Amino acid sequence: MITHLAALAFVGLAFWWLSGYDAKVTGGDKMQDLIRRAARCGITLLLLGLLLVLPGALSVMPLLLLIGGMLALVWAGCIAELFARWFHHLVDPADEREIDPDKGLRDLDMIASLVKNGRREEAVQLSRKLRESGDVSVLVLETRLEHLGIKLESVQKPRPLTDAYHLRMQGRFQEAESILKPLLAEDPRNVDAAMMLMRIYAQDLRQPQKAVEILEALEKQPHVSPNHVEFARRSIDEWSQGKPRPEKVDAPPESIDEMLAQGYLGTVIEILEQKIEEQPGDFDLWIKLAEVHALHCGNIHRAEKIVRQIETSPGFTPEQAQNARTKLGEWRKARSHRH
Numbered sequence: 001m002i003t004h005l006a007a008l009a010f011v012g013l014a015f016w017w018l019s020g021y022d023a024k025v026t027g028g029d030k031m032q033d034l035i036r037r038a039a040r041c042g043i044t045l046l047l048l049g050l051l052l053v054l055p056g057a058l059s060v061m062p063l064l065l066l067i068g069g070m071l072a073l074v075w076a077g078c079i080a081e082l083f084a085r086w087f088h089h090l091v092d093p094a095d096e097r098e099i100d101p102d103k104g105l106r107d108l109d110m111i112a113s114l115v116k117n118g119r120r121e122e123a124v125q126l127s128r129k130l131r132e133s134g135d136v137s138v139l140v141l142e143t144r145l146e147h148l149g150i151k152l153e154s155v156q157k158p159r160p161l162t163d164a165y166h167l168r169m170q171g172r173f174q175e176a177e178s179i180l181k182p183l184l185a186e187d188p189r190n191v192d193a194a195m196m197l198m199r200i201y202a203q204d205l206r207q208p209q210k211a212v213e214i215l216e217a218l219e220k221q222p223h224v225s226p227n228h229v230e231f232a233r234r235s236i237d238e239w240s241q242g243k244p245r246p247e248k249v250d251a252p253p254e255s256i257d258e259m260l261a262q263g264y265l266g267t268v269i270e271i272l273e274q275k276i277e278e279q280p281g282d283f284d285l286w287i288k289l290a291e292v293h294a295l296h297c298g299n300i301h302r303a304e305k306i307v308r309q310i311e312t313s314p315g316f317t318p319e320q321a322q323n324a325r326t327k328l329g330e331w332r333k334a335r336s337h338r339h
Helices: 002-019 030-053 061-091 103-116 120-133 138-147 160-169 173-186 191-204 208-219 226-241 256-261 265-278 283-296 300-312 318-338
Strands: none
Touching: 002 030, 002 061, 030 061, 103 120, 160 173, 160 191, 160 265, 173 191, 191 208, 191 226, 191 265, 208 226, 256 265, 256 283, 265 283, 283 300, 283 318, 300 318
């Protein structure tokens, strides 16, 4: 009897840990989360207890299958979430390095010391390493180097999709085409580049056959969602029926929500990341970026990493961090409802 109780206690602890992977356990309502986890574990222990106390239960195959099936229903969601997080950790591991907010200042001071001691080449090499690592703000690094009399080449990351989008909005269709075609040649599965190029051909240049050729090439690529292909096919029909765009566009660029509706997920992410680089303290930009990953890209784990960045950043208040956690819980629930 004591052995059975010890076994149930051990199993209960293991299942309590597993219950933490319930997608609906968000941390927003701790009491609700506690009740949900306790109910799962209580039902499990009750079912396992039946196997231990009923005489000859292990020899009764129908009863064993029934209890096994009920346990599978209770824990299927948690097990699926556990494996999903494990898989995403393999392909996109979290950065768990200890945060040192003063490291960037110490590195900048080191650069200044190297320059004052005549070791300019070492200062340049250290500056390039900092630029590539991202541990120091690019703007701060460039400003400090200018004060020291050192100029580095531009360090802004290229934003080809964003550049092509703005060129199209300005009516410079051939220039946008010249950016998008090499992107597709390099990665034929680039759905965002394909969508934008198809729209330029079908709506702006009045060459729908070229748009169809891009679609047919995209359709042959592995791992491209059939939903994307079908959306592109419908869009080509709509764009081909519309009026050609004027050579110059004076209207302001379309909003983030309009770009999302058109399927430009990659472009939206690039624009948001660029704005965050320019305004790192803008909480709304961070939340929007996490929302796009969670709801539109289906990458809840990338959204979790963004929320963790908000929580660990000294630039955001505890209220903003709590708001981000609550939003993350809502996105998890929305994803579970879709599934």
